Amino acid sequence: MKNVLPELLRDRSEAERQCWARWVLGSHSDQFLPEMAAAVEQLNQQKPVELGDPVIAPGAYSDDLVVITCKQGQHGVIVDQPLGCRVVLFDWTGQGIAQSDNPQNWHVISEKTECKGELMESAWRQLDMPKEDHYVAFLDDDLCLRTSDINTVLALSRMHHLLAAQPALSLNSPSSREYPWLRQRACTSLHRLPIVENQAPFIRRDLLDLSMPFLVSTKSAYGYDRFALPLCAAELGDWRFAAIDCAPMSHLRPLGSVEQRFSNGLKSKEEELLVRQRLMLAMGFAVNEQDHAQLEHAVAS
Numbered sequence: 001m002k003n004v005l006p007e008l009l010r011d012r013s014e015a016e017r018q019c020w021a022r023w024v025l026g027s028h029s030d031q032f033l034p035e036m037a038a039a040v041e042q043l044n045q046q047k048p049v050e051l052g053d054p055v056i057a058p059g060a061y062s063d064d065l066v067v068i069t070c071k072q073g074q075h076g077v078i079v080d081q082p083l084g085c086r087v088v089l090f091d092w093t094g095q096g097i098a099q100s101d102n103p104q105n106w107h108v109i110s111e112k113t114e115c116k117g118e119l120m121e122s123a124w125r126q127l128d129m130p131k132e133d134h135y136v137a138f139l140d141d142d143l144c145l146r147t148s149d150i151n152t153v154l155a156l157s158r159m160h161h162l163l164a165a166q167p168a169l170s171l172n173s174p175s176s177r178e179y180p181w182l183r184q185r186a187c188t189s190l191h192r193l194p195i196v197e198n199q200a201p202f203i204r205r206d207l208l209d210l211s212m213p214f215l216v217s218t219k220s221a222y223g224y225d226r227f228a229l230p231l232c233a234a235e236l237g238d239w240r241f242a243a244i245d246c247a248p249m250s251h252l253r254p255l256g257s258v259e260q261r262f263s264n265g266l267k268s269k270e271e272e273l274l275v276r277q278r279l280m281l282a283m284g285f286a287v288n289e290q291d292h293a294q295l296e297h298a299v300a301s
Contacts, residue, residue: 003216008235008282020234021285024227025276036194036230037181040239049160049192049242058155060085063130066150067123069116069141073101076144076252083147085154088127092119092141114262116140116198117221117271124212130205137202142252143167145200149247153202156190156244163207163233164241166196167249174254175199184248193241198225200249207232214278217299219262223275231279264298274299 009017023032060066064085068075072093087106091097094112102108109126113119120138129136135154139145145167157165168184168191169176175197176183185191196202198221203211211232215224233239261267266274274295277287 003213005213005278005282006210006235007284008231008279010284017283017285020231021280021283024231024279024283025285025287029226033181033194033226040192040194040241043239044192047240049162049190049240050188052156052160055155055158058159059151060154061134062086063134064136064154065127065130065134066137066139067120067127068106068139069119070097071141073097075139075141077139077150078144078146079104080146081148081151083150086130088123090119090123114219115221115260115268117215117218117224120221120224121212121216121218124208129208132204132206134205135202136205136208137200138198140199140251143200143249144252145247145249149244149249152247153244156242156246157202157204160190160240160242161238162202162240162242163204163236163238164196164229165190165202166193166200166243167247168243168245170248170250173250175251178255182243184243185245189246190242190244193243195226195230196241196243198222199251201225201229203229207236210235214275214282218271218274219264219266219299220260220268220271222268223272226272227276227279231283264301266295266298270295271299 060083062084066085067088067090068077070089070091072091072095089106089108091110092113094110096110097108111122135157149167153165153167169182170184211228214228230239277292280287
């Protein structure tokens with residue numbers, strides 16, 4: 001079945017479109033990340049992410065969905081208080097989870113997947129998604145955080161009208177060196193981000209549905225966080241992301257999928273290029289047709 005891409009930013013000024021085109025495909029991360037960070041800082045001057053509104057019963061709502069990746073029940077989420085939302089354990093080995101290894105009796109999906117992108121797409125297709133003003137989270141199995149932190153992220157996401165959020169990275173997390181903008185900041189509840197990272201995104205339903213077609217059929221999810229989520233948020237007119245500093249997380253192991261070659265023959269960066277090309281096409285820009293066709297053929301095989 002052909003993957004139909006939504007159109008993005010077709011009605012915006014040419015200056016805005018060219019800016020996004022440069023960030024998506026025309027520049028290196030040393031250039032686009034500082035430029036994107038400067039852009040959201042300018043947005044923050046107009047509508048500060050630190051300001052919000054009270055909501056009824058801040059925390060997880062019953063229709064929110066949290067997908068916890070695990071290896072036959074092994075994960076790093078510490079249950080220190082109940083979660084009032086739907087929780088799904090996604091066993092990426094496909095070998096199942098013993099009932100004794102699921103003491104919370106959370107719903108289980110057991111399906112062999114190669115990496116985060118394949119897992120996210122599978123969960124998105126299989127599970128009933130919540131209403132548009134609710135959130136879906138996809139948590140890696142090596143993340144150490146508490147259920148109270150998940151409640152806090154969901155509460156602040158609502159109060160601060162965030163399209164996407166994530167727990168800030170603790171300073172002892174191996175990933176905090178690679179992603180310094182995600183590091184936990186002292187004496188603040190949250191700080192604005194240009195991107196949320198694939199390892200623990202909390203994504204509002206409308207943004208999830210708009211952005212997922214750009215991830216379809218990839219294994220790694222590379223490029224989804226840096227390019228698809230921000231661009232789709234811009235299309236929705238609300239590029240409002242944050243790291244929640246009062247609910248930090250840490251990683252139990254370093255990143256490991258960058259050099260992995262998947263069963264489709266591609267590495268993560270090649271899949272990232274495909275995501276970037278799809279986004280360019282969605283904006284109405286041309287890409288190298290031969291390269292694009294080869295990548296699409298690879299992920300479709």
